[in-house]
Amino acid sequence: MHGSVILLGPPGAGKGTQATRLSEVSGRVILSTGDLLRAAVANDTELGRAAKGFMDAGELVPDNLILGLIGAHLATLDPNQGILFDGFPRTIPQAEALTTLCQIEMVLCIEVIDDAIVERIVGRRMDPQTGEIYHLVHKPAPPSVTDRLIQRRDDTEETVRTRLSTYHEQTAPLVDYFSSLGLLRCVDGGQDIDQVHADLITAMTDE
Numbered sequence: 001m002h003g004s005v006i007l008l009g010p011p012g013a014g015k016g017t018q019a020t021r022l023s024e025v026s027g028r029v030i031l032s033t034g035d036l037l038r039a040a041v042a043n044d045t046e047l048g049r050a051a052k053g054f055m056d057a058g059e060l061v062p063d064n065l066i067l068g069l070i071g072a073h074l075a076t077l078d079p080n081q082g083i084l085f086d087g088f089p090r091t092i093p094q095a096e097a098l099t100t101l102c103q104i105e106m107v108l109c110i111e112v113i114d115d116a117i118v119e120r121i122v123g124r125r126m127d128p129q130t131g132e133i134y135h136l137v138h139k140p141a142p143p144s145v146t147d148r149l150i151q152r153r154d155d156t157e158e159t160v161r162t163r164l165s166t167y168h169e170q171t172a173p174l175v176d177y178f179s180s181l182g183l184l185r186c187v188d189g190g191q192d193i194d195q196v197h198a199d200l201i202t203a204m205t206d207e
């Protein structure tokens with residue numbers, strides 16, 4: 001069974017950025033359901049066509065589709081490969097299913113207040129060539145790449161507000177769920193990126 005670490009937190013908490021850095025230092029492979037779904041949409045697969053409407057509306061893709069996607073990806077990995085989940089699980093049924101698929105070592109929760117999230121997400125831009133995430137105000141891209149930056153289609157203010165309420169209704173209950181299993185470790189995601197990274201490393205290595 002794969003050992004796994006889960007990154008939990010609202011949209012825009014910095015899970016993707018921190019996952020990349022944690023993967024570099026821990027050797028764990030990242031499994032991001034958001035990235036896998038966006039690839040499925042871009043490739044116009046059956047899953048992509050089923051998921052697109054939910055994603056554009058800021059709603060969750062149904063659990064059965066997500067669990068099929070996760071199961072298919074886990075099957076391609078060496079069972080000894082450690083995993084870092086980004087954006088999964090997002091519902092209690094997903095979390096319960098995961099406990100049968102992986103050994104969950106810990107859940108790292110990145111906490112950010114709602115007011116900060118909207119500002120962060122609406123200014124978020126990505127360099128499609130490198131995958132690097134920038135922010136119009138807080139992390140401007142170098143002039144050489146500004147022309148090619150793209151904005152995620154679900155990063156508009158209206159969709160962000162729906163994604164946040166979806167998070168509070170369906171995903172935030174996972175905080176108590178994983179806390180009751182003794183797996184939860186929380187860090188303050190309102191700090192600068194390097195400090196959040198340092199706190200995550202401390203949380204990961206604490207006995």
Ligand code: AMP
Pocket residue numbers: 011033034035037054055056058059060061062066086087088089090091094154163
């Ligand atoms: P993300 O990149 O993690 O913010 O995910 C983008 C969108 O993909 C979400 O707003 C959902 O519509 C969908 N999505 C990603 N992961 C999941 C998941 N575990 N369960 C349900 N929907 C998901």
